[in-house]
Amino acid sequence: MTCEDAHLSMHDYISGELAAEHYKPLMDHMDECMNCQEFFRQTAHIQTTMRDFMLYEAPSELQTAVSSILANA
């Protein structure tokens, strides 16, 4: 597997979309390639941080309003 192929597989892996047959070649490549290991770590870290920061809870007034919309329809 080339580094270019590994980058594509890494993104799919992070998205939860990596096909099973590409998993082992990706892990074998990363075992040997420090650059790809680091790229994977950075990309996964950004994704996790973004998810942590960007999850919202709907305000209570909105929860009430939506419940009312559904109840009165």
Place this chain on the structure above:
Amino acid sequence: MKSKRRKIFEKEVLCHLDRLYGYAMHLCKNGEDASDLVQDTYLNALKSEKQYSIGTNAGAWLFTIMRNTFLNKIRKMSRKPAGMAGEWIEQMTREDISELRKHGPDPSVKCLDNLLKEDIARAIENLPDEFRDTVILCDVQGFSYADIATILDIPIGTVRSRIHRGRLILRNLLADWKNVAMGGS
């Protein structure tokens, strides 16, 4: 008296409220408009209730309705969505990928370990719309490529490509800012 189908429908759509609000915040940029958009989305979902099959993918269905509701609002206001990607993005990602192939990640990018909410928010705002939407639906909302293709009405290959490029642009924007903040060149 509500039917059993109706009760199940309400349960299935209501559990996506927080996610919808999060996506509405991303689209509208403020809480008041986001709350209005969420309510309009549920009203439109009720109008289309018969098109929804119980036990299928309520999340993707609602996000599709929200996106269409938002775009219709924008059209009515005669505003075009801003930030369509231009050639510079294509060029930037081509160069970035080429550099990565040659040298691997820049070691100075270790500074990405200490990201702040403001850094992330600013970097996301600097992504062109089509990359931003796709990355947020995947990385924040956790949708599959197939669901994102449905929500955005684009081919699945385009979803995959936008996610790859969007993440790369995001990473490099953050690395550039962090590097400057730390006194790098």
